[in-house]
Amino acid sequence: MEKQDTLEMFGKNVFNDSTMRKYLSKDKYLKVKKIIEDNLEFDEELAKSFADAMKTWAIDQGARYYTHWFQPLNGATAEKHNSFLFPNSEDGVIYEFPFESLFIGESDASSFPSGGLRTTFEARGYTKWDSTSPVFIKEYKTSKILCIPTVFVSHNGEALDKKYPLLKSCKAINQEALRMIKILDKKSNINKVFPSIGAEQEYFLVDKDMYNKRKDLRTVGRTLFGAKPAKAQQMSDHYLGSIKEKIATFMDEVDLELLKLGVLSTTRHNEVAPCQYELAPYFGDVNLSTDQNQLIMETLKTVAEKHNLVCLLHEKPFNGVSGSGKHNNWSLTTDTGKNLLSMGKTPEENARFLLVIAAIISAIDEYSDLLRATTATASNDRRLSGFEAPPTIISAFIGEDLQRIFDTIIEEKDKKDKTIKLGETGFKAINKFSTDRNRTSPFAFVDNRFEFRMPGSSTSIAVCNTILNTAVADKLSEILSVLENSNNVYEDAQKLIIDIMEKHSRIIYNGNGYSEEWVKEAKSRGLKDLRSAPEALRAFTEEKAIKLFTKYDIYTEKEVKSRYEIKMNKYCSLIDIEAHTMISIAKSEILPACLEFSEKLSQDIEGLNSLKINNETEMSILGEARENINQLYKLINQLIDKLEKAREIKNFEEKAMYYKEEIVEGMDNLRRTVDNLEVIVPKKLWPMPTYSDIFLED
Ligand code: ADP
Ligand code: MG
Numbered sequence: 273m274e275k276q277d278t279l280e281m282f283g284k285n286v287f288n289d290s291t292m293r294k295y296l297s298k299d300k301y302l303k304v305k306k307i308i309e310d311n312l313e314f315d316e317e318l319a320k321s322f323a324d325a326m327k328t329w330a331i332d333q334g335a336r337y338y339t340h341w342f343q344p345l346n347g348a349t350a351e352k353h354n355s356f357l358f359p360n361s362e363d364g365v366i367y368e369f370p371f372e373s374l375f376i377g378e379s380d381a382s383s384f385p386s387g388g389l390r391t392t393f394e395a396r397g398y399t400k401w402d403s404t405s406p407v408f409i410k411e412y413k414t415s416k417i418l419c420i421p422t423v424f425v426s427h428n429g430e431a432l433d434k435k436y437p438l439l440k441s442c443k444a445i446n447q448e449a450l451r452m453i454k455i456l457d458k459k460s461n462i463n464k465v466f467p468s469i470g471a472e473q474e475y476f477l478v479d480k481d482m483y484n485k486r487k488d489l490r491t492v493g494r495t496l497f498g499a500k501p502a503k504a505q506q507m508s509d510h511y512l513g514s515i516k517e518k519i520a521t522f523m524d525e526v527d528l529e530l531l532k533l534g535v536l537s538t539t540r541h542n543e544v545a546p547c548q549y550e551l552a553p554y555f556g557d558v559n560l561s562t563d564q565n566q567l568i569m570e571t572l573k574t575v576a577e578k579h580n581l582v583c584l585l586h587e588k589p590f591n592g593v594s595g596s597g598k599h600n601n602w603s604l605t606t607d608t609g610k611n612l613l614s615m616g617k618t619p620e621e622n623a624r625f626l627l628v629i630a631a632i633i634s635a636i637d638e639y640s641d642l643l644r645a646t647t648a649t650a651s652n653d654r655r656l657s658g659f660e661a662p663p664t665i666i667s668a669f670i671g672e673d674l675q676r677i678f679d680t681i682i683e684e685k686d687k688k689d690k691t692i693k694l695g696e697t698g699f700k701a702i703n704k705f706s707t708d709r710n711r712t713s714p715f716a717f718v719d720n721r722f723e724f725r726m727p728g729s730s731t732s733i734a735v736c737n738t739i740l741n742t743a744v745a746d747k748l749s750e751i752l753s754v755l756e757n758s759n760n761v762y763e764d765a766q767k768l769i770i771d772i773m774e775k776h777s778r779i780i781y782n783g784n785g786y787s788e789e790w791v792k793e794a795k796s797r798g799l800k801d802l803r804s805a806p807e808a809l810r811a812f813t814e815e816k817a818i819k820l821f822t823k824y825d826i827y828t829e830k831e832v833k834s835r836y837e838i839k840m841n842k843y844c845s846l847i848d849i850e851a852h853t854m855i856s857i858a859k860s861e862i863l864p865a866c867l868e869f870s871e872k873l874s875q876d877i878e879g880l881n882s883l884k885i886n887n888e889t890e891m892s893i894l895g896e897a898r899e900n901i902n903q904l905y906k907l908i909n910q911l912i913d914k915l916e917k918a919r920e921i922k923n924f925e926e927k928a929m930y931y932k933e934e935i936v937e938g939m940d941n942l943r944r945t946v947d948n949l950e951v952i953v954p955k956k957l958w959p960m961p962t963y964s965d966i967f968l969e970d
Contacts, residue, residue: 283534285409295325308403323371330418338418340377340399405563434734441741444824448748464607470555474596476547476584482961483582491853493586499950501964504593511544522579529571535564545593546967562734587728588654595655596729603721614720630772635743637779640666641811646736648805650846652728662714662725665794665801667781669713678773712785806928812836840928847931861959869953904945911938
């Protein structure tokens with residue numbers, strides 16, 4: 273594509289600043305911009321003009337429908353297309369867009385999970401325009417839809433989505449970060465602070481024909497069976513390997529589709545596992561990045577289809593090789609373009625930087641359970657703590673350089689016998705970091721941001737950032753309540769940093785997070801290792817969490833409990849579907865193939881017998897096969913019984929624990945036996961493509 277085309281392509285389908293300027297008079301454009309920036313209310317006249325401009329643009333682009341685009345608690349995005357076309361007074365049609373439709377929509381919410389927030393007789397949910405994320409056009413082959421990003425709330429204002437609490441957490445962090453800035457520098461011209469996110473998206477691509485032959489992939493997006501292939505990722509030859517033509521063509525089309533939506537991909541490469549890749553977008557405001565990540569996932573899936581590929585966003589599509597995560601790079605940006613996680617040039621800037629880092633570290637320690645909980649799903653349980661995935665223990669890596677700075681500050685204190693006179697000058701200018709990266713840490717400080725590596729590849733980044741923003745806001749607030757009444761801000765800031773680093777040093781671990789030693793060491797430090805989602809999710813309902821959420825108006829107690837229930841139910845449902853899929857495949861595909869083989873082999877043995885030919889080998893293969901077949905049949909029936917019992921459990925917490933302990937175990941046992949059989953039964957009888965078939969396509 274020509275340079276000019278690429279430049280013009282960017283944001284072509286977004287009602288962005290330059291488009292707005294084209295479709296509105298200068299006066300109105302300036303008013304709209306101010307309203308959006310300061311989150312003010314529209315007056316009716318301006319609302320009409322704005323909606324009209326948006327409609328005209330959308331129609332010019334060929335859109336016939338518009339939709340409120342929202343992110344309900346099922347983790348996906350939702351849309352209901354409404355036509356711009358209405359009958360006119362004669363026998364034709366006209367394009368109409370009542371301005372109210374931009375601001376508010378009504379949606380029957382009864383089929384979305386609400387965890388008891390709404391009963392069916394109050395089924396109404398409302399979608400409200402979120403003006404901080406721009407309106408865009410989604411293209412289908414033959415139609416275009418104007419999408420209006422919205423929040424989704426119940427009639428009494430409870431959040432029914434993931435975006436509304438995220439927006440509230442942005443308010444909290446903005447408020448506390450600004451407070452800090454003003455305390456340290458009264459003359460500061462910074463008026464807004466927002467979290468910036470770059471969410472690296474890992475994914476797998478598999479051949480569509482193979483995918484179609486595997487019911488497990490089609491039903492749950494991961495393989496429920498599959499013996500270890502001879503060659504997986506042992507040779508480390510896929511990571512950053514040269515990208516094949518077919519994949520590069522796919523990636524190019526993804527890039528282009530995303531460019532139109534204003535999403536800029538900054539890196540793309542082969543990942544560690546066979547068939548695994550990554551796309552990292554250019555970072556930006558957390559609210560926008562959350563929406564863009566949904567668009568990235570959707571685009572990867574739809575473009576793959578066109579290339580006879582299927583994109584798997586599941587956290588662990590294949591056992592025995594790396595899973596996929598969504599590394600959430602988090603920093604704080606000011607409206608003047610500064611990154612608060614970058615070291616500064618002046619003592620003031622460095623004091624600010626160290627306070628922010630100290631606040632983040634204390635937040636990670638204090639709210640480690642909650643952060644862990646944001647990554648807890650049945651699918652991520654399969655990924656975490658294995659094959660180059662972060663462990664389930666939360667810790668933070670800050671690197672040698674930053675560690676040295678904190679150590680020096682602490683040493684100064686000891687030297688001066690607790691009387692710190694360093695004051696302002698104590699925060700010397702810090703030179704650039706040369707620290708190495710640590711890819712084994714769940715929370716790694718990288719140059720000017722923290723990279724949270726635990727979130728799963730298929731989940732929205734809304735919740736982990738909501739918690740991260742709020743936890744850091746809370747810790748900043750704690751620090752600021754001391755500094756606000758201080759006579760010597762810099763001296764007290766230094767004391768606070770020392771206290772925080774001493775109190776929370778247990779969360780810092782700069783070693784190998786994948787090692788067994790770390791598991792032991794973490795235990796001795798009193799850090800929790802919440803291995804499964806049901807254990808981890810409980811953190812949401814603990815008193816500490818509810819206090820945090822209500823203090824910053826993120827979730828009410830009712831909202832948070834409803835979310836907990838939804839997540840626990842989702843955990844059970846997902847495993848239930850997986851277990852039933854396993855049973856169905858085992859019974860209708862694998863068992864018949866195994867029986868066919870055993871029958872054929874028995875006949876061969878009889879034949880050899882009648883010819884008096886030695887059949888020891890055949891007998892031994894048959895023996896091994898029969899043993900596994902008998903075991904398979906037994907395990908299928910055991911799993912069926914366990915699922916029957918699960919159905920009788922009414923309490924959702926008990927149920928989730930039962931799924932974790934009994935069903936998951938039953939599934940793992942069944943899988944082991946099937947995987948044994950896969951290497952006994954001849955390839956031509958095996959009813960589905962194997963790992964080797966799939967990986968060697970790559
Ligand atoms: P890695 O080596 O960690 O895989 P990538 O280049 O794949 O690095 O991804 C890094 C991600 O971090 C990108 O999405 C990038 O835009 C984002 N990023 C860079 N700087 C910041 C920042 N200050 N705040 C948030 N995200 C950032
Ligand atoms: Mg990366």
